[in-house]
Amino acid sequence: MAILPLDFYLEQSVLTITEALLGKLLVTRFDNQLTSGLIVETEAYNGVNDKGCHAYNHRRTARTETMYKRGGISYIYLCYGIHHLMNVVTNEADTPHAVLIRAIEPQEGQKTMQKRRNKKKIDYTLTSGPGSMSQALGITTAYNGNSLRSKTFHICDAGVNIPAEQVLRRPRVGIAYAEEDAKRPYRLSIQGNPWVSKAK
């Protein structure tokens, strides 16, 4: 399967990429354990004018520096001291756009994911929600800033096409501080897919 080319990540509109990532395959091969899943839920963070974005108003700190790099890499940070949240950095350097990957539909390595998640049974909570998804794929802040076009960490075109009418658009949650920007329909998912995280 074809790893997405650099050009895919340099598109100007982060919303376009947020939609295009639905149906793509996210793959990790950490600790020699192959795990992968189809992306079913994404969220756009639209740079310096988006109050929900860590880089709002050109905020530039050690943490946000990753988002200011050229697209095609990961931006991973620790949330609530527990959860490793993974984003896809897009656009050219100095344009801090990112797409949060919120949920996947498991493909390869489901046993490994189950073990990492410490679950007795596989159910829809295995990879649903950004913290859970990262845990299942073994993604941690240790991989922050890494290329998404490497052997061990990449996104491929799985030949799955999601028609526009199957794309559900909802407001982002958990960012009340973003005020009016919190209401924007930046949270995208595949309509009817059971692996999408529960809307709050």
Place this chain on the structure above:
DNA sequence: CTGACGATTCACT
């Protein structure tokens, strides 16, 4: 140096 807090999840009532 200090303290408040978070792009969440889970156990428990």
Place this chain on the structure above:
DNA sequence: GTGAATCGTCAGC
């Protein structure tokens, strides 16, 4: 439905 977990980040002093 409610609250705890848990620690890096960031603004302010």
